Amino acid sequence: MSNVIEVTGVSKSFGGVVANHQVSMEVPEGRITGLIGPNGSGKTTLFNSIVGYHPIDEGSIKFEGKEISKMNVQEIARLGMLRTFQQTRIYGKMNCIQNLLISIPHRNAKFMDMFAPYDKELTDKAEHLLEYVGLYQKRKLLSGDLSFGQQKLLEFAMALMNEPKVLLLDEPTAGINPTLINGLIDRLQRANTDFGITLFVIEHNMRVVMNLADNVYCLAHGEMLAHGVPEDIQSDQRVIDAYLGAH
Amino acid sequence: MKSLDNKLMLGLLAFGIFGPVLFPDYTFQIALMWIMVLFAQTWDSMGGQMGYNSLGNIFFFGCGMYICTVTQVGLFYDVGDYTSATGSNVTFSDSQYFIGLGVGILAAGVGASVLAACLGWTVFGLRGPYFAIGTLGIALSAGELFGTWDWVGGGSGVAIPVYPGEADHKSMFFYTLCFLAAASTFLFYRWLFSTRFGLAVNAIRDDEGKADAMGLHTLRHKTVAWCFSAFFLGISGALFGNLTGFVEPLEVAFPTATFGIFMVAMSLLGGSGTFWGPVVGAIMFHVIKEATWTYFLGWQWVALGVIIIINVVYFQQGVVGWMQEKWPEKFGIEVDSSMSMEDEAKEAAQ
């Protein structure tokens, strides 16, 4: 089995704060990989490094075997690696359908594509995906008027519209009504099985990660602490200490 | 909304055709009104629709004016000789005049777009107030630079080739061109915002970082949006120069503190980021401005200032923006008052 993402010895500091130190990890193709760790342990920083949000201090990041650590956010997104945001980012003054329509893949966008109309096929696909995440009734509402949980679902649907190979999700269940979480886990799993999207998920909620991921990494103080199947991670004394120590 | 849309367009078309017939004394003012509509629409295609508030769009107006003048003269004579003799040494035949004007107008549009494309690569690194001030700097320095450039007449300016015909014909001729320019701009943006381009620039306005993260070609869209603005502004500059008959850097070509600011004020008054807002705002602003010029002479700037202050302090959404909030259904916007927790619970139950 091949790895879509290979991170080797990546470090990143902000001034004096070492957010990531010599981090190495892999995301196997077609699977769901989890990333856990206490608040401030450097999870989001690692995501940002992978998708080209900021330059890294040292190390190598490969996507499908290709070095991408010098590429910018747009170029990496166009390779088929997308991320969602911990704080949820959508286009608030546009309605849900428009949010999806503008999220079509731009991989092979030619200059004149900027002026193409949206054909029926795309609108149908947008509506279908909104239905998939349970937002069909809201499709013509301004997305900024949706509840936080609904915005998270919308952001997820936007990512699916983009047909990524790999999707990096930053705390997809944070701030979501607990009654909705099972539905969301189910949808994430189906995105993986139905659409064949490799998932790499940051999750603070242990229960969610253990249900969702088939292998889990744990970061603590910017360093990779442990890696293994959920059962092993759950009972790993270092992981337990890191979590207890952080609270 | 569709039928209202058509009625408004028909109304404007009728006024465009019959306005100068009914009010022949105001032909110049109505021509200027169409230029204002063009100003507001080109400004808002960036400011309101894309979230990039340029304070320097007047730059393209002035450059278009100079490009057109230089083309009109340069096709047939040496520009340096012409400007040093302030245009008194030559005459243009009818065909020379019209060919020069036609080519000049086109060159003004294309030339201004090329300038926008070149500037875009540097200016679009700036965000928010830095972009506003950066563009303002471009317009201000252009005024100063043209003032020192003797080849195009320097600070004392240059006379534009004289229209070969009666004054009445001239004013109708340029009126028609101004109206056509505004109408073409309007129809062009109507089409443009119905394509993917419209959603793309709106996405950049709402969250450019997100658009980057989704792989959208943000710089390409921003640059092209500016080129379109510049194209129509360049043409409007060419027409306005000919309407005035004289090009001079600070008052006529690069009037940053008047026309340059009016562009912004008109869009805000009508409702920035709405399609009709800039059009409505420009017409209202122009009518108010002309009325205060006539009836409150001496107080006209105060009156305009008060309108701008009321607009930005109490009425930020502008006229059309306000109507959209009041009657969203008419604008094809759906609102839902029964929301949130309840919905989520329902979804959870599914």
Ligand SMILES: Nc1ncnc2c1ncn2[C@@H]1O[C@H](COP(=O)(O)OP(=O)(O)O)[C@@H](O)[C@H]1O
């Ligand atoms: N842009 C930034 N500037 C300065 N410090 C940052 C920045 N981003 C993250 N950090 C710091 O890096 C550390 C790791 O943060 P982060 O990656 O957000 O953690 P996590 O996502 O695991 O909660 C924290 O100490 C945080 O304050």
Ligand SMILES: [Mg+2]
């Ligand atoms: Mg985080």
